[in-house]
Amino acid sequence: MRINPALCIRCRGEYNLCGLSYCPVLAELRAKYTLKNVVNRERVDGSSPPSIFVGRIGYPKVNVYPAIPPIHGDTSNLENPKTWLNMKLEDFISSRLSLIRGSIKVRVGDARNPPRALHDVQVMALSSGPVDSELVLERPVGVRYVFDEHSPPFGPSSPLRELKVDSLPPPPRIVDKVYSDTDLNATEAIWSLYSHGIDVHHISRLLSVGALGVGKRRRLVPTRWSITAVDKHVSDKLLSEVRDYPLISEYRVYVRSIRDNTFIGILAPHTWLYEWAEAWWPGSTWNVWGGDVVLELDYEGYWGRDDYPSIGGCYYAARIAVLEALRSMRRQAAVILWREIYPGFNLPIGVWWVRENIRAMFNGPYERFYDLRDALNYVAGFLRLPISTWVSRSYVIKVLTKQSSLVNWLGGR
Template identity: 50%
Template structure:
């Protein structure tokens, strides 16, 4: 079967735009990685902690408390900030050893959770691994492995029959928000983030309904919770960034990883933003194409009111660049581009974009006085011709238009003189 790559890039396994009842890419990928072999119907291990909330059949969802079949310090399993130091095979093996016991929840409202759900909520906001004992009704199957563009890889699942959760120690910062049922979820996320709570922790708390005003608390599918956290946090940062003075020069950042090239240009301007991806033939979302496919989404100073076609990576990248600009207390127009090559052919989640860009912005940038110089330098090592990127770029066009307007204004001032 040959599906147009443009369709796959928009769908990314989430919308089934090809008309099939399953994503052939995700199905094929579930059989590739190594999965922990587990015999029997009982798993005892230390949850990092980890809880996954599905989205299919919403508002009837499945909640999956998860743990590897090992006891000890498993916090690395959920610490996306440390995953970049791992080799991809090691990372996949680790994440795919998270075994999930799924329980059906018929009502996403958790304003008055039952005992089991409350135990899962408390586990989810724990500051350290929690030992859990799960009994499932049938063996774990590698066909239920989860590889997604949005969420980190997850190991196999089976219907949960019974679960026992040992005593956990909640992160006091998150626990305070958990018991504050008058605090809006967005305010809780922003406050906790400023206090040092990680994106992964916030996603988990939001997903299990541990944040928000009491009567409005809901289970949030993990896929949606990740984007909600990235979007909410970056929104707050961008509002602050708009009060800073503009950069005085063009900054160019670059980061290469196996199968990927990330490039960032920060232009002296009021806030504008774009995130672009070029998927090469043989990469995850261009398996059947013959040419690199470029997709770019953007926003102007006012932001955007529609969800970007490019998906959750848009907000993950936006958070990373907003963190940098807030740290240097400057306003700019970020142009962020990513090239994905054939050797990168597994979806691993938006964390990969967020953490790589965070790392990129810790590096020393090259500095330039003009957009043309910045673009020329950014193009070094890129495999997609610069002209193709520029022809699709909304921010480059806007910056060139502003430059031309200023030039014409100077010309008219000269005429009047």
């Protein structure tokens, strides 16, 4: 069957919009990596970074997967998105697929009074460093890998017979404090951890295993949901601060090109507005079978938004990164974030890719302009889609200028 590529870009393996009971894009990827990464073992002994994945199938009864690579030592880079940007994509994927998982079937409410295996998983998640541990599995691991739009890849899994934990580095003091405070709600716990320097990747793991929130309400949260929840909660809090800052005084343009991706950031002298847009070329991850470039965009006004963006978790991953940048400048701006994805980038590796690239982009150099037309003229030199296509779809540009002259000027570009 021929699948409309626009459906793939909206769905990204999550909603079965094509009508199939499985995602054909992910099925092709799993078949490809099955040939290269078949693992046959019933025991896995190593140092977990720590790494845990919580599934969503069957909710409110879900599978929890502690994950261990078959190596001992400092494996913390396997769970550190800041280091992943500097790795070759093939090396990153290979290292992540080495994380072999043992599955435990539990109810989400078991986080409040966990059975022994789940308690050990929670304690692992709190740890400040790699945890020497062993998985004893019911049978040799299969060949099903996790490729997901939200979370980074994970290796194969098998039902867990026993989890053995040999050593546990103590958690950071603030993590232990928040975990022990059963009167602190989850939103406040997330912000407290972030304010004390705990990265959102670590916070989402804690939320996922049910280690945060009011004691009687704690529950497991599927990993893909916890990642977006943390990005949203933290960026909402950052936005409440940024809206009180003075406006930026000029247009700033940031550009980052990396691994068949181009990221564009434009900060405009205006109160908070925000848009995130992605243009997927034929042959890229979510436009495998298409013949044309598909552009998807979502946005918000000054007060943010209450509904979930159709473009998915990348919206909030990019949002937190730009709000971190504005907070460090102590300035407010209207924000345009555009991304072009070209053939060759054909693996879903998680929203960390967007978050860390936007962070890196705003930590880099920028060009200053005092006219929107000049800023867009500069941006046009880095994009493959005509700038007129981007402008015609842009919410923020429509708000910034209601004059037709800008669109007319761009019409032939």
